[in-house]
Amino acid sequence: MRISALRRKIRNLFKVVLKDPRRKSLFRILFEYTRFLVTDPIVADQYFYKYLYIKGANNFGDYKMTRRLRNRCWKLNDDAYASLLNDKYLFELFFSRFGLSVVRSYAHNINSLFFIQEKVIQVSTVNEFIDILESLIRDAPETKSLFIKRTEGSSGGKGIYKISARDLRTKPPRTEGLFHEIIKSGYIIQEALVQHDMLSRLNPGCLNTVRIDTFTNRQKISKIISAFIRLGSGESLVDNVSSGGMYVGIDINHGNLYAEAHSDFTH
Structure with a gap:
């Protein structure tokens, strides 16, 4: 150690x-x-x-x-599909073809190049960045806000931002910092989802997500190993344990939550 x-x-x-x-x-x-x-x-x-x-x-x-042992678990997965899980933009393109419900993306960028539908726009200034985000927010009538996430490598809830039209004009230092951060890498701009009322009762501040662990053996038979729900804490936008979130196990036979929640012990 x-x-x-x-x-x-x-x-x-x-x-x-x-x-x-x-x-x-x-x-x-x-x-x-x-x-x-x-x-x-x-x-x-x-x-x-x-x-x-x-x-x-x-x-x-x-x-x-x-x-x-953890590395051996990862090697059970087919590397040919790894990029579909690691890249949020590819994830959406692939799984939406099969009628699966995925988060809608409005745009994505590679450094200062922003890809919006069929258009490619060079964004060089903070004001141009604000204009684009305001235009995209108008296309999100239900929530009037957007999530901006790293296309790859946002594990632990890092590299994830929520922004509204009001934030763009009332918090200029944050907007300018966000602009300089985004054009250094690749990000995806997505709609802000509205979760079910029952999930929102657990924590309305973030999207509380249900996770299901599966295992596929060499005979290509898939089984559910476990399931749990992740919850954010306080006003956090993410439910990641490393960012202060917690998880509660689900009794997969009855669909009930277990009595105790777990988190990183430092939280």
Whole structure:
């Protein structure tokens, strides 16, 4: 384990763990963590993030998600289709052909070139950028706002922005910063979805998403492994755990949510 990672865990120990009323005794935590540092570093690496410091958590052998194992899981996927999942623009083009409901995109860019329907527009100034966004917002009558996301690599909720017509004129520093950020890379401009009222009751501030884990074996038989719903927290626009969100498991046999939500323990 790197020294920087160990220091971060120590900071989290005092910042979060010691204040957790569910925790084991401090002596027990230090004893278990030190023992695993010596005997099983994989468990030590996940001791806090998997809540193994909580009273009653003794199933240490269940936590063996090493980088090697994670990489093997990814290699089960066909690399030929990886770009369809990683690139939001290709994802929309491909899956919309099969009648699947996907988020509608109004435009995408490659640096200062913006592709809007059949047109290619060179955007060189902040005012030109504002004009384009205002035009696109007029095409989104229901929400009057847009989501701007990195076309690729926006994992963890990073590189995602929500903007309205009012924001464009009342928050010039933010708009200018967004412009300079977008033209450095590739982004996609999408409609802001309106979620179902039941999902909105859980958290109206962001789009709460249901995720289903599937596995396809060598015989090409697909099965559902698990399902869960991700929820944002506070006024966050995203539901990613690394950005303060949480997830709740779904009983796939009955369609009910489990009683407890989980998040990164530092949140």
